[in-house]
Amino acid sequence: MALFVHKYGGTSVGTTDKIKAVAKKVAKFRDDGHDIVVVVSAMSGETNRLIGLAQEMQEKPDNREMDVLVSTGEQVTIALLCMALKDLGYDARSYTGGQVRILTDDSHTKARIQEIDVERMKGDLSAGRVVVVAGFQGVDEHGNITTLGRGGSDTTGVALAAALKADECQIYTDVDGVYTTDPRVVDSARRLERITFEEMLEMASLGSKVLQIRSVEFAGKYNVPLRVLSSFEDGPGTLISLDEEAKTMEQAAVSGIAFNRDEAKVSILGVPDAPGVASTVLSAVGDANIEIDVIVQNVAADNTNDITFTVHRNDVDKAKAILEGVALELGAREVSTDAKIAKVSIVGVGMRSHAGVASKMFKALAAENINIQMITTSEIKISVIIDERYLELAVRALHSAFDLDAKSEA
Ligand code: ASP
Numbered sequence: 001m002a003l004f005v006h007k008y009g010g011t012s013v014g015t016t017d018k019i020k021a022v023a024k025k026v027a028k029f030r031d032d033g034h035d036i037v038v039v040v041s042a043m044s045g046e047t048n049r050l051i052g053l054a055q056e057m058q059e060k061p062d063n064r065e066m067d068v069l070v071s072t073g074e075q076v077t078i079a080l081l082c083m084a085l086k087d088l089g090y091d092a093r094s095y096t097g098g099q100v101r102i103l104t105d106d107s108h109t110k111a112r113i114q115e116i117d118v119e120r121m122k123g124d125l126s127a128g129r130v131v132v133v134a135g136f137q138g139v140d141e142h143g144n145i146t147t148l149g150r151g152g153s154d155t156t157g158v159a160l161a162a163a164l165k166a167d168e169c170q171i172y173t174d175v176d177g178v179y180t181t182d183p184r185v186v187d188s189a190r191r192l193e194r195i196t197f198e199e200m201l202e203m204a205s206l207g208s209k210v211l212q213i214r215s216v217e218f219a220g221k222y223n224v225p226l227r228v229l230s231s232f233e234d235g236p237g238t239l240i241s242l243d244e245e246a247k248t249m250e251q252a253a254v255s256g257i258a259f260n261r262d263e264a265k266v267s268i269l270g271v272p273d274a275p276g277v278a279s280t281v282l283s284a285v286g287d288a289n290i291e292i293d294v295i296v297q298n299v300a301a302d303n304t305n306d307i308t309f310t311v312h313r314n315d316v317d318k319a320k321a322i323l324e325g326v327a328l329e330l331g332a333r334e335v336s337t338d339a340k341i342a343k344v345s346i347v348g349v350g351m352r353s354h355a356g357v358a359s360k361m362f363k364a365l366a367a368e369n370i371n372i373q374m375i376t377t378s379e380i381k382i383s384v385i386i387d388e389r390y391l392e393l394a395v396r397a398l399h400s401a402f403d404l405d406a407k408s409e410a
């Protein structure tokens with residue numbers, strides 16, 4: 001007998017029939033003798049619909065009222081799910097975030113959880129009830145309703161699991177796990193049995209948008225085993241847990257290939273080769289709240305430098321305008337941009353103990369004649385910037401170079 005927190009996302013509770021199917025899934029766990037706390041999202045499309053209504057009222061809707069509004073989506077789902085459970089003959093009780101007392105700070109629309117009162121939930125569990133909690137919401141110390149940011153129900157699920165010391169937090173969604181790469185790009189991509197928190201963070205931030213990133217950070221911090229699995233079909237999903245456990249298995253060097261088409265390259269050419277120049281250039285961009293990712297500086301023959309970095313594509317015009325100002329100030333030759341780039345990364349904790357991972361990566365790309373424009377590495381990740389045209393080819397080449405293809409598993 002275990003205690004599980006289940007979290008069902010918007011598509012899993014998108015219709016009353018789907019909510020009934022969720023109730024059946026939960027009931028099965030009850031039949032097996034487990035205690036269950038369920039966290040649900042709003043029915044799919046509902047949060048967007050509510051935000052749309054707000055925008056009809058105010059050009060920039062008031063954040064406090066926005067939270068009062070959007071938190072209603074989840075309140076609908078908790079009640080409907082409890083009704084469905086009762087209809088199947090299971091005792092259940094729904095709670096809003098405020099009723100549980102999920103205490104957050106007062107940053108409306110992006111609040112952070114500070115404390116969770118588990119007493120009420122524990123009382124229900126020991127009385128044999130299923131506890132159903134509205135995701136994505138909490139309450140500040142003055143009782144104002146807050147929300148945790150888009151996709152925040154994942155974080156509610158993990159936070160409840162941490163507070164209740166649950167055996168596992170199971171995130172039910174419309175995919176059956178975390179894949180070695182996007183199956184739409186590589187047919188032979190396969191579901192990972194397990195992945196570490198660290199790897200998942202790298203995969204998530206690079207575009208495998210299965211989980212809200214903050215929920216993975218939270219799970220890692222409190223060591224809550226997290227499992228991503230399908231609402232619609234049975235299967236083990238992917239277990240996301242600590243490194244130690246993964247190490248007991250034969251660890252491959254690379255667990256997955258992530259990629260990102262959202263970046264653009266910005267270069268400032270011919271800046272003086274002198275102390276403080278890179279700092280001047282990059283802080284001008286940073287001060288405008290533009291996030292910088294990969295950075296490369298090369299020295300030209302005439303003792304000037306070229307500094308190139310990547311930013312989000314939405315920020316490229318802004319970054320260019322700022323750099324043109326900086327270029328005048330520093331006497332740089334030119335500012336140029338290129339939005340037709342993509343970032344491809346290999347991710348794996350196994351890299352720590354395997355030598356030659358980078359050279360294998362570069363060799364695989366060279367074999368396909370793909371030019372590497374920029375390189376950046378961390379302990380468990382190597383990323384390259386390449387021409388956007390070759391993205392899919394690069395991902396496929398790396399997927400097979402690192403033996404990730406499904407067929408090589410058999
Ligand atoms: N309903 C919220 C959203 O759409 C929270 C969530 O689904 O996790 O962002």
Ligand code: MG
Pocket residue numbers: 009010041151153
């Ligand atoms: Mg969601």
